Amino acid sequence: MWRRVNSVLSQEELNALRKEADALQEIEAPNFENGCVLETLNDAKINVDDDTWRVDAETYFAQRKVNYIYDSSILQTLACFAAEDLCASSQIWLFNEQYVVKPAQSAINFRWHRDRDEQCSWNPELLQEKPAYLSCWIPLDDCDEYNGCLETESGPIHCQAGDLILLDADCWHRSGPNLSMYPRRVFYVQFSAQPILVHSHPLRLAIGFQTSLLTSYLKQVELGHIEKNDYDSMLSASWEAMHHSENNNWRKVNPIYRRIFALAALSKVDNYEISAQEKIKVLDLALMMSDGTHRSALISAIKKIEIHFSVHKKSLPSQINIASANEKVISRTASNNKIALCNSAPSVHTFATHYFNPRIPVRIRFGITSWPALKKWSDLNYLIAVAGHRIVPIERGDHYLDPNFDEELMPLSDFIHNFICKNNPNAYLAQHALFDQIPQLRNDLGLPDYCCALSDLNDDDQTQYSPRLNAWFGPAGTKSPLHHDRYHNLFVQIFGSKYIRLYSPDQTSKLYPRNDIHAVSSQVANIDHVDQKKFPLFHQAQYQDCILEPGDMLYIPPGTWHYIESHSVSFSVSYWWL
Numbered sequence: 001m002w003r004r005v006n007s008v009l010s011q012e013e014l015n016a017l018r019k020e021a022d023a024l025q026e027i028e029a030p031n032f033e034n035g036c037v038l039e040t041l042n043d044a045k046i047n048v049d050d051d052t053w054r055v056d057a058e059t060y061f062a063q064r065k066v067n068y069i070y071d072s073s074i075l076q077t078l079a080c081f082a083a084e085d086l087c088a089s090s091q092i093w094l095f096n097e098q099y100v101v102k103p104a105q106s107a108i109n110f111r112w113h114r115d116r117d118e119q120c121s122w123n124p125e126l127l128q129e130k131p132a133y134l135s136c137w138i139p140l141d142d143c144d145e146y147n148g149c150l151e152t153e154s155g156p157i158h159c160q161a162g163d164l165i166l167l168d169a170d171c172w173h174r175s176g177p178n179l180s181m182y183p184r185r186v187f188y189v190q191f192s193a194q195p196i197l198v199h200s201h202p203l204r205l206a207i208g209f210q211t212s213l214l215t216s217y218l219k220q221v222e223l224g225h226i227e228k229n230d231y232d233s234m235l236s237a238s239w240e241a242m243h244h245s246e247n248n249n250w251r252k253v254n255p256i257y258r259r260i261f262a263l264a265a266l267s268k269v270d271n272y273e274i275s276a277q278e279k280i281k282v283l284d285l286a287l288m289m290s291d292g293t294h295r296s297a298l299i300s301a302i303k304k305i306e307i308h309f310s311v312h313k314k315s316l317p318s319q320i321n322i323a324s325a326n327e328k329v330i331s332r333t334a335s336n337n338k339i340a341l342c343n344s345a346p347s348v349h350t351f352a353t354h355y356f357n358p359r360i361p362v363r364i365r366f367g368i369t370s371w372p373a374l375k376k377w378s379d380l381n382y383l384i385a386v387a388g389h390r391i392v393p394i395e396r397g398d399h400y401l402d403p404n405f406d407e408e409l410m411p412l413s414d415f416i417h418n419f420i421c422k423n424n425p426n427a428y429l430a431q432h433a434l435f436d437q438i439p440q441l442r443n444d445l446g447l448p449d450y451c452c453a454l455s456d457l458n459d460d461d462q463t464q465y466s467p468r469l470n471a472w473f474g475p476a477g478t479k480s481p482l483h484h485d486r487y488h489n490l491f492v493q494i495f496g497s498k499y500i501r502l503y504s505p506d507q508t509s510k511l512y513p514r515n516d517i518h519a520v521s522s523q524v525a526n527i528d529h530v531d532q533k534k535f536p537l538f539h540q541a542q543y544q545d546c547i548l549e550p551g552d553m554l555y556i557p558p559g560t561w562h563y564i565e566s567h568s569v570s571f572s573v574s575y576w577w578l
Helices: 011-027 057-062 073-086 115-122 125-129 212-223 230-242 255-271 276-289 295-308 348-356 380-387 412-420 505-510
Strands: 002-005 037-039 091-102 110-113 133-139 150-152 164-168 173-175 184-192 207-210 340-342 362-364 391-396 406-411 427-432 468-474 479-483 488-495 498-503 544-548 553-556 561-566 570-577
Touching (some): 011 037, 011 073, 073 091, 073 133, 073 184, 073 207, 110 115, 115 133, 230 255, 255 276, 255 295, 276 295, 276 391, 348 362, 348 553, 391 412, 412 427, 412 468, 505 561
Parallel strands (some): 340 362
Antiparallel strands (some): 002 164, 037 091, 091 184, 133 164, 133 184, 150 173, 362 553, 391 406, 391 427, 427 468, 468 570, 488 553, 488 570, 498 561
């Protein structure tokens, strides 16, 4: 009649739902009269004579009052779990969606009821037909009796934010008052095994979701009944699904595929007789591909392998370090258009007043002098000892806009030996979440106060939020083409030096943004060879630049265009936050 699945949603998905629930509360406060229900659709946008919004996902999302759910992947995730209980073979239909928010310190109780009696009462004929459908109850806050958790005939259901409670349409349930100081927020979604129609029209919604492959694998993983021969097929199928040609936007990849890949990887290394290096490769791929739900389990599995098995690590000669690897050095000089400079780390108040709030870039000298990475990482043998056996994605080609651009997976030690020490500029460990993958390296870094104390997120998000860290490691000559990001960015130089050029957002019309999937990038891929006929305004654009040295931080505001080029073997870390 009901079951629970723990931690179904990622933190990003959970925060998106919280934002949407809070925005809907601003539009209409939940109360006894509206049953604490916050409807997602904007009635003013709906054409009552056209059912397209009821059956087409894209049209449906366009009718929403607000939309912090960036696409339908959250609903796809829920559909896969619901399909198991509805015994749907290949497709399932979204029937209804809403938020249920009990205000803080409210005495509102929900009586004992069954969802079939509520929804089907919209049309009495359906009470006789009893169409098969299921409710997904997803708490956005931890729930117990104190704030009005769900209760069935078997008792109250204590659950964590992001868990999933699946309720059969005939399951009796209720919830008590919210006595806490905060709203109790729930995302409530219903799916049907077949479209629920009245006179050939959907009763509410009938938006289809494909589920066959996902549901089959989910069932195996959840029950722990994975046949030995299924590990590789699950890894292969989920890998292909994640890299399908339609998924040119990584954010739109269904997180279920990522979780299946992670779970299949964990099962394979536990049950397959393969080498320690091969096990670590499988787990590293899962860390890179997954959405974070199983990150702790993957990291723990790698630690166990590293402790109990010897992993081949090819060291460099002891005298080899960054200085001796820097035989090739690029020497682009900075102009007189200097970026604002602080010769020591300013207070958070000074940083906010003079740079963060007015969105002014600033270079901060000697901002990270106490970080262990400054001394440790310039010894390439240290990086090899800690992470040389770990698999990392390496960009191949001049840059990501290069027609010959590709990515290659390899051990970090191979990258250091074959590209860093040989100064091959056509290889770059770029924009990779290396420190989520290898926490030991994360321990060598600090956390700048600026990106924690200054954020556009509300207090609720702040409790769950930490900056997103990316690694940028490569030989002299690596480039990041002219582009902009939506994040605040503290770009930290660990070793080596980089030339950085910045254009403010008001110069955008002269920078010729692309109109493809790289819309945040300029059409001018090479700033030294600009087609004057094609881009006549480019050289009129005003810019500032600098050479970033070890120990420096550079604040790059959202929307600020930037071009980056390594002068030498270089390691940088970017801290992104909203």
